[in-house]
Amino acid sequence: MEVAIEDSWKKELEEEFQKPYFESLVQHLKTEKQAGKIIYPAGKNIFNAFNTTPFDHVKVLLLGQDPYHGPGQAHGLCFSVQKGVPPPPSLVNIYKELKADLGVPIPASGDLTHWAQQxxxxxxxxxxxxxxxxxxxxxxxxxxxxxAVIRKVSEHKTHVVFILWGKFAQEKASLIDASKHLILRSAHPSPLSAHNGFLGSRPFSKTNEYLAAHGIDPIDWKVDAV
Incomplete structure (x- = not known):
């Protein structure tokens, strides 16, 4: 099956796209759309994370659970919302930690494309x-x-920082080879759990310290203005 996805990811994931489960997944989405269901994000953005951050460029893997389910929010990057949409509560806490960690001013925009591009x-x-x-x-x-995507990154790359916030994300640690990557774990930035270890965890500076120590350009964590 043909999937519109950036070439380096297509090469890595070609086998997955041919498997029966993926065919079933695509059919499920088609059936729901035909039944009049609204699905987020828009089709062109389903693989936005892959198309904005080619496999060859991945330095950090930030794992979320589920796209935002409100209108105009999701655009295929975890925790990020489209330009002009107010940052949701978890992202507000991410910004608070970013300011405490690196002194980055809290932005008005919730669009994290600048991170993905790096x-x-x-x-x-x-x-x-x-x-x-x-x-x-x-x-x-x-x-x-x-x-399968997480496994591919772990197996075929070195010195990637995997950021796992919350219990759900941390359960994916078993897919990652900790001998050649850095795994950063903390509570989820949701208002329900941020005070249980997310705030004060300094993931942004720890990421950049690890990248720099391995000769990799650090991330500019500033967020572009709306």
């Missing part, structure tokens, strides 16, 4: 969701696909 691969475990129904596509095959 090598922060912003992967959600599910790449789609039905409008207003969180986790509605978590069982249709995306987890099989994104687990």
């Amino acid at each position: 090598g922060v691969f912003m992967l959600n475990a599910s790449l789609t969701v039905r409008a207003g129904e969180p986790m509605s596509h978590s069982k249709i095959g995306w987890a099989t696909f994104t687990d």
Whole structure:
């Protein structure tokens, strides 16, 4: 099956696209659309994380769980929202930690494309969701696909920083070879858990220290203005 995805990712994932589970996943999405269901993000943005951060450029893998399920929010980068959309609560806490960690002023924009363009691969475990129904596509095959993506990054690259926020993300640590990558774990930035170890965890400076120590250009964590 042909999937519109950046060439270096297409090469890495060609086998996955040919597997029966992926064919079933695509058919599931088509069936829901034909039934009038609204699915986020828009089709052109489902693989936005892959198209903005080619496999060859990945320095950091930031793992989210599910796309935002409100109108106009999701655009295929975990934790990020489209320009002009106010930052959701988890992203507000990410910005608070960013300011505390590196002194970066809290931006008005919630669009994190600038991070993705520098090598922060912003992967959600599910790449789609039905409008207003969180986790509605978590069982249709995306987890099989994104687990394979995490394994590919772990196996075929070195010195990548994997940022795992919250219990769900941390369960993916078993897919990562910790002998050649850095795994940063903390509580999730959600208002329900941010005070249990996310705030004060300094993931941004720790990421850049690790990258610099291995001769890799650090990330400019500033967020472009709206």
